[in-house]
Amino acid sequence: MFKNGTDNRRAFLKKSLAIGGAAGTTMLASGAGADTPDPLITEIQDWNRYLGEGVDSRPYGMPSPFEGDVVRRDVAWLTADAKASVNFTPLHKLEGIITPNGLCFERHHGGIAQISPEDHRIMINGLVDNPLVFTMEDLKRFPRHSEFYFLECAANTGMEWRGAQLNGCQFTHGMVHNVMYTGVKLKDLLAEAGVKPSGKWVLPEGADASHMTRSIPMEKALEDCMVAFAMNGEALRAEQGYPVRLVVPGWEGNMWVKWLRRLEVGDQPWHHREETSKYTDLLGDGRSRRFTWTMDVKSVITSPSPQAPINHGRGRTVITGLAWSGFGKIDRVDVSIDGGRNWHTARLDGPSLSKSLHRFYHEFDWDGSELFLQSRAIDEQRHVQKTKNALRKIRGENSIYHNNAIQTWHVKPDGLVENVEIS
Amino acid sequence: MFKNGTDNRRAFLKKSLAIGGAAGTTMLASGAGADTPDPLITEIQDWNRYLGEGVDSRPYGMPSPFEGDVVRRDVAWLTADAKASVNFTPLHKLEGIITPNGLCFERHHGGIAQISPEDHRIMINGLVDNPLVFTMEDLKRFPRHSEFYFLECAANTGMEWRGAQLNGCQFTHGMVHNVMYTGVKLKDLLAEAGVKPSGKWVLPEGADASHMTRSIPMEKALEDCMVAFAMNGEALRAEQGYPVRLVVPGWEGNMWVKWLRRLEVGDQPWHHREETSKYTDLLGDGRSRRFTWTMDVKSVITSPSPQAPINHGRGRTVITGLAWSGFGKIDRVDVSIDGGRNWHTARLDGPSLSKSLHRFYHEFDWDGSELFLQSRAIDEQRHVQKTKNALRKIRGENSIYHNNAIQTWHVKPDGLVENVEIS
Numbered sequence: 001m002f003k004n005g006t007d008n009r010r011a012f013l014k015k016s017l018a019i020g021g022a023a024g025t026t027m028l029a030s031g032a033g034a035d036t037p038d039p040l041i042t043e044i045q046d047w048n049r050y051l052g053e054g055v056d057s058r059p060y061g062m063p064s065p066f067e068g069d070v071v072r073r074d075v076a077w078l079t080a081d082a083k084a085s086v087n088f089t090p091l092h093k094l095e096g097i098i099t100p101n102g103l104c105f106e107r108h109h110g111g112i113a114q115i116s117p118e119d120h121r122i123m124i125n126g127l128v129d130n131p132l133v134f135t136m137e138d139l140k141r142f143p144r145h146s147e148f149y150f151l152e153c154a155a156n157t158g159m160e161w162r163g164a165q166l167n168g169c170q171f172t173h174g175m176v177h178n179v180m181y182t183g184v185k186l187k188d189l190l191a192e193a194g195v196k197p198s199g200k201w202v203l204p205e206g207a208d209a210s211h212m213t214r215s216i217p218m219e220k221a222l223e224d225c226m227v228a229f230a231m232n233g234e235a236l237r238a239e240q241g242y243p244v245r246l247v248v249p250g251w252e253g254n255m256w257v258k259w260l261r262r263l264e265v266g267d268q269p270w271h272h273r274e275e276t277s278k279y280t281d282l283l284g285d286g287r288s289r290r291f292t293w294t295m296d297v298k299s300v301i302t303s304p305s306p307q308a309p310i311n312h313g314r315g316r317t318v319i320t321g322l323a324w325s326g327f328g329k330i331d332r333v334d335v336s337i338d339g340g341r342n343w344h345t346a347r348l349d350g351p352s353l354s355k356s357l358h359r360f361y362h363e364f365d366w367d368g369s370e371l372f373l374q375s376r377a378i379d380e381q382r383h384v385q386k387t388k389n390a391l392r393k394i395r396g397e398n399s400i401y402h403n404n405a406i407q408t409w410h411v412k413p414d415g416l417v418e419n420v421e422i423s
Numbered sequence: 424m425f426k427n428g429t430d431n432r433r434a435f436l437k438k439s440l441a442i443g444g445a446a447g448t449t450m451l452a453s454g455a456g457a458d459t460p461d462p463l464i465t466e467i468q469d470w471n472r473y474l475g476e477g478v479d480s481r482p483y484g485m486p487s488p489f490e491g492d493v494v495r496r497d498v499a500w501l502t503a504d505a506k507a508s509v510n511f512t513p514l515h516k517l518e519g520i521i522t523p524n525g526l527c528f529e530r531h532h533g534g535i536a537q538i539s540p541e542d543h544r545i546m547i548n549g550l551v552d553n554p555l556v557f558t559m560e561d562l563k564r565f566p567r568h569s570e571f572y573f574l575e576c577a578a579n580t581g582m583e584w585r586g587a588q589l590n591g592c593q594f595t596h597g598m599v600h601n602v603m604y605t606g607v608k609l610k611d612l613l614a615e616a617g618v619k620p621s622g623k624w625v626l627p628e629g630a631d632a633s634h635m636t637r638s639i640p641m642e643k644a645l646e647d648c649m650v651a652f653a654m655n656g657e658a659l660r661a662e663q664g665y666p667v668r669l670v671v672p673g674w675e676g677n678m679w680v681k682w683l684r685r686l687e688v689g690d691q692p693w694h695h696r697e698e699t700s701k702y703t704d705l706l707g708d709g710r711s712r713r714f715t716w717t718m719d720v721k722s723v724i725t726s727p728s729p730q731a732p733i734n735h736g737r738g739r740t741v742i743t744g745l746a747w748s749g750f751g752k753i754d755r756v757d758v759s760i761d762g763g764r765n766w767h768t769a770r771l772d773g774p775s776l777s778k779s780l781h782r783f784y785h786e787f788d789w790d791g792s793e794l795f796l797q798s799r800a801i802d803e804q805r806h807v808q809k810t811k812n813a814l815r816k817i818r819g820e821n822s823i824y825h826n827n828a829i830q831t832w833h834v835k836p837d838g839l840v841e842n843v844e845i846s
Contacts, residue, residue, distance in 0.1 A: 041556055047682070051632050052534030054505025055662075059494035060486065061525040064661045066539055071482035082477025095605035095653035097570035100524060102484040103657065111475030116489055119462040131465055141739045143786055146519035146773040166755070182518035209474050230518035232655065234526065238487045239478075259470070316564045350569040350603075351774060363566055370613040 037271075062351050063102075069093075075171055078159070083111035084210075086153070090175030091300070091322065097350055097357045099177035103233050106239045107175065109151050109274075110210030113259045117243040120207070122227070126265035129194030134155045136243050139227065142184040142192075146250070147226070148356040150324045152176040152295045154252035154279050157407075160388070160402035164408075164419040168307040172407060172419060173300040176324070178357035183228030186221050189263070199265040204246045207261035207348070215269035216248065216253040220293075224249045225261065250326030250355040251293045252401075254279055282395020297385055298404040299323035299333055299360070299377035310366065310415035317366040319346075325379035330385040332378045335362040339372030339408060339422050340387070346375070355373060371411035372422060388421060430835030433846035475823035486525075492516075495526060496593055501582070507633075509576070510595030514723070514745065515731040520571070521774055524655050529662045530598065532697075533633030534665045536682045539667040542629070545650070548681040548787040548815075549688035555596070559666050562650065569780040570649070573747045575599040575673035575718045577702050578608040581823035583811070583830075587842040591730040593602045593844060595830060596723040599747070600813050601780035604670050606651030610643050612686070627669045627694075631685035637678045639671065643716075647672045650683065673749030673778040674716045675824075677702055704721040707819020720757055722746035722783070722800035722806055733789065733838035740789040742769075746781045748802035752812035760829060762795030762845045765811070769798070794834035795845060811844060 017040040035096040061071065079085040089105040118321075140225035154172045158166045166172045173187025190202075195218070202221045206212040216225070226247040229236060236242040248255045254274055269275070281289040298357075301321035302312050310317060318392075319337075323330045328351050334343040346360040360375070376385045388405040391405045427686045446621070461814070486493065495510040502508040511529040529535075541560045548554045572720040579598035582588045589595045613625070615675040629635040639648070651657060659665040664681025671678045677697055690742075692714075704712040724744040727733050733740060746753045752775050767784040783798070799808045811828040818825075833843040 038544065038556065040542050041546060045538075045542070045630070047536040047538050048630055048632060048634070051506045052531070052536050053530045054534055055495075055508045055510040055531060056505045057535070058525075058662070059510075059658050061495070061527070061662060062452070063483065063524075064537070064658060064665045066665070070657060072478075072484070073482070074478055083474045085478045087478040087482075094656045095567065096603045096604050096656050098521070098656040100655055100657045101486075102481075104484070106478045107477060109476070111477055113470040113475050114478070114487070115468075115470050119463050119468070121461065123464060132459065135737055141429045141735065141741060143770075144518065144741065144743065144772070144784060146782060148774075180519045180521050207468070207471055209471060210473070221465075232523055233517045233519050233521040234493060234523045235487060235490045237484050239481070239484060242487045242489070281695045312560055312564065318564060318567065320567065321804055349567070351571075351776070353774070359569060361567060 002170070010168070011156055011238060016381060021242065026184040030089070032287070053404045059230070067421070073107060073170060075166065083108055086175060087313070088170045089177050089301045090170045090203055091174050092169050092305050094302070097359050098232065100180055101179065101234065101237050104177035104179065104240060105153070107253065108210070108239070109212055110208045112239045114238055115189070115259060116188050119260060119262070120243050122244065124193040124265070125262065127196040127199035127267060128190075128265050129196065130192070132193050134189070136229065137246065139184060139229065144182055144184060145198055145226065146180050146182040148176045148178060148180050148353045149247060149249045150176055150357050151253050151256055153296075153326070154254060154292070154401040157403040157405070160331040160405070161392070161397055161403050167419050169300050169302050170307060171303040172173050176357070177254070179231040180233065181226060181228040183226040183244070183247065186225035186227055186246070189227060190221065195265055198267045201266045201269055203264040203266060203270050204257040204260055205262040206257045207259040212254065212257050212274060213270065213272045214257065214275055215272070216255060220248065220251070223309065230256060239257050249293060250295060252295055253278065253295065254349050277415035279401060281395065281401050282398040284398060292402055293325035295324070295325065296404040297325035297330075297377050297379040297383040299375040299385060301373050301376045301409060301417035303373050304417050305413055306375065306417045310411060311380060314366050317364055319364065321360055321375050323360055323375070323377035324356065325377065326355060326381045327383060328354045329421060330358040330377055331380045331382075333360040334376045335360070335377070336374040337364065337371045340374050343376065358371060368413055370413055372420070373409040373411060374406050376406055389423065435537065442450055442526060444521050444712070444725060445485055447565050447615055462807045463632045465486045493526065494530060498589065498595060498686060498820045507532055509598060511593045513593045514597050515592050515728050517725070519657065520601055520745075520774055520782050522602055524602065524657065525601065527600035527660070527663060528576070528598050530676065531633070533660070535660055535662045537632035538630060538666060538682060543666050543684070544686045545667065545683060547612060547616040547688070548571060548685065549621035550619040550690060551613075551688050552619065553615070557612070557617050557650065558590050561665065562607060562652065565608060565611050567605055568649065569603050569605040570777045571601060571603050572672045573599055573601045573780050574676050574679055575747070577677060577715070577718075577824040579816065580826040580828070583828070584820055584822060584826050591840050592723050592725050592728045592830070593730060598676070599780070601655040603656065604649055604651040605653035606649040606667070606670065609648035609650055609669070612650060613644065613688070618688055621690045624689045626687040626689060626693050627680040627683055628685040628687070629680045630682040635677065635680050635697060636693065636695045637680065637698055638695070639678060643671065643674070671717060675702065675718055678716065681733070688730055692814055702824060703819040704818065707821060713740040717824060718747070718749035719827040720748035720750065720753070720800050720802040720806040722798040722808060723830050724758070724796050724798050724832060727796065727840050729842055733834060733841050736838070737789050737791040740787055742785040742787065742796065744798050746783055746798070746800035750806060751777045751803045752779040753800055754803045754805075756781070756783040757799045759799075760787065760794045761827070764796050766799065791836055795843070796832040796834060797829050799829055814845065819820055
């Protein structure tokens with residue numbers, strides 16, 4: 001009656017040599033061919049034979065050593081100083097919609113502040129009835145809420161305005177991550193302080209050496225902003241503002257002030273450095289757009305992509321990518337394999353959440369010819385992602401920020417993939 | 424016009440000394456009293472003054488050093504050998520519904536197999552038209568899907584059958600975690616192999632030294648089982664079955680075979696060791712329940728709890744916890760602060776997903792008297808969590824498995840919390 005697995009496997013292999021890996025409706029040859037039984041399936045391996053490490057080996061676990069290439073990376077020529085620099089999320093290696101905390105891209109203006117939660121204070125001052133100072137413990141006595149939100153740097157894809165430059169979606173689109181935040185509603189804290197009728201703007205300020213500040217209209221502060229102390233279930237990571245950061249759903253990342261220490265209420269915007277000389281879009285005619293807060297509808301194919309080539313040859317192939325919009329949910333994603341001539345409606349997978357990443361797929365049979373892969377997202381407010389040239393016509397080529405253009409990947413017959421631009 | 428944060432903070436403190444942390448409607452004193460300005464808010468700190476570490480310091484990030492106590496823990500007396508043992512998720516420190524991969528509890532029968540994805544094979548054999556062998560790459564050519572599911576060990580809370588034993592929800596309830604899995608549907612793989620009409624059961628087998636096997640009815644295999652290679656966006660962790668595991672939503676954890684190497688299709692259950700002498704519920708009358716697959720409706724208050732005492736004294740207090748059911752979504756959670764005499768409907772927060780953890784909250788004003796905290800979950804199929812005594816009347820005290828009874832925490836006037844049982 002009882003046969004152990006190895007007996008069963010040997011019996012099966014004696015009986016039948018018709019082994020083949022498969023995908024979709026087309027049966028495909030795998031490494032284990034019919035005439036040469038694969039010792040990896042016919043023979044007992046060390047990991048079948050010997051006990052592995054026990055549960056006491058890693059109180060806080062880390063990825064498998066075989067996943068050592070799934071890491072944040074920087075681009076040496078982009079910035080001279082790592083303390084005021086950026087690294088990128090390895091989107092090409094991720095699945096689903098969650099970014100693991102250890103892989104969330106970083107952008108610092110003054111390096112990573114290391115702050116003990118016991119020593120941290122948050123002040124609310126300005127046009128309020130009761131100026132207040134909160135400890136972290138005070139904060140956690142307010143009602144808590146959890147929400148998934150993407151955080152995208154305004155400069156994400158910024159290097160691509162003037163042509164295809166960076167060879168990998170980690171570098172072209174990796175200044176975005178998506179986690180579940182837990183915290184308290186900013187409106188609850190402001191209610192506690194009592195905003196005066198003249199209070200129309202909020203200035204969050206960071207406790208790090210860069211003292212980051214941004215002006216946020218009161219309407220947004222009361223709508224959905226959060227003062228968050230956890231991400232993906234655990235405390236914020238130091239590089240994401242531990243012990244507490246502002247969450248400004250759908251709006252550009254640098255407004256999500258990290259190491260949040262102060263919220264000032266005022267009657268007009270402050271026009272500080274990071275909202276005037278920086279993080280402002282310079283147009284073709286020399287004028288600037290003021291207050292480009294919302295991150296526009298956007299998508300990118302994460303695989304195949306330059307860092308994730310097709311290495312299985314022709315046949316059934318999975319195209320996958322991410323789509324998001326600061327205006328709400330994604331309504332539809334289209335995928336093209338011929339550079340935008342023909343479009344296929346992609347399959348949206350997983351929960352569809354507002355101001356969160358959405359995962360899409362398009363499965364097709366690759367005939368081995370060259371492809372020009374594109375994706376085009378449409379959000380629930382009917383914003384549609386534009387081509388690079390259409391976007392340039394409107395905004396010129398002087399900007400670094402808010403490039404949400406359609407990305408093109410060129411797949412060559414050998415399966416290698418390159419960042420290209422097609423007219 | 425422009426004032427930097429420190430100027431502003433000093434000006435504010437000169438103008439007004441009415442500083443106080445606050446929570447809810449009651450203004451509460453914080454560390455920064457009105458007459459003794461807190462240097463942590465009035466003075467410039469090192470982290471405001473000096474640049475921190477840059478982006479090149481951690482390609483794969485880790486938690487803040489201040490979070491060093493948020494780790495998996497084992498219980499020395501529970502098992503002699505760490506290689507066939509268990510550790511526990513620190514539920515008392517987590518927020519929201521996601522368990523970070525590094526904190527997901529582990530349960531091994533033969534230690535952690537370390538398998539290179541290139542060397543891994545998955546076989547489908549038995550009552551199928553086309554026995555097949557897949558490489559990991561073959562697998563990823565099938566349509567992928569992502570879903571949040573809880574995974575609970577059948578023995579979770581097992582030590583509590585005979586009375587309150589373990590002082591902390593990490594130990595009483597920490598054999599559960601909740602992640603977003605990405606993989607392919609088992610039904611797609613079975614369709615590829617072609618299940619014969621006589622094929623009514625599936626036997627997944629692990630590639631580790633324990634060769635774990637369990638019998639799964641075909642109906643469940645086709646309903647929602649997944650062959651998963653990613654969790655929370657990245658590859659499975661080694662201790663969770665890297666490179667590939669079975670996902671059996673809502674059913675007991677040991678059926679979610681890790682390091683999955685074989686799926687055999689048969690016409691009847693196999694009655695192997697882990698579904699007969701182990702993972703079977705012995706009833707009071709000496710008989711056993713057969714096939715107790717589904718994890719019943721359950722909840723636990725994670726804070727306050729023995730490892731998360733109330734340390735802020737009286738006043739506004741947040742009770743939070745987790746609820747889940749193998750039968751679907753959670754419909755309602757009730758919370759009692761007086762040992763089940765009076766019940767309050769808790770606030771369910773975040774997305775409500777089937778066979779996933781749900782986060783609940785109950786905020787109240789603590790008067791400093793002793794409390795007996797309980798939570799009671801009700802799922803969408805109207806299953807209701809029972810008291811321990813009610814459950815014992817049905818199932819006796821011989822079992823280790825499937826204890827989904829209501830948990831009681833005793834909060835003492837000093838805020839310390841203990842695991843107790845009340846009749």
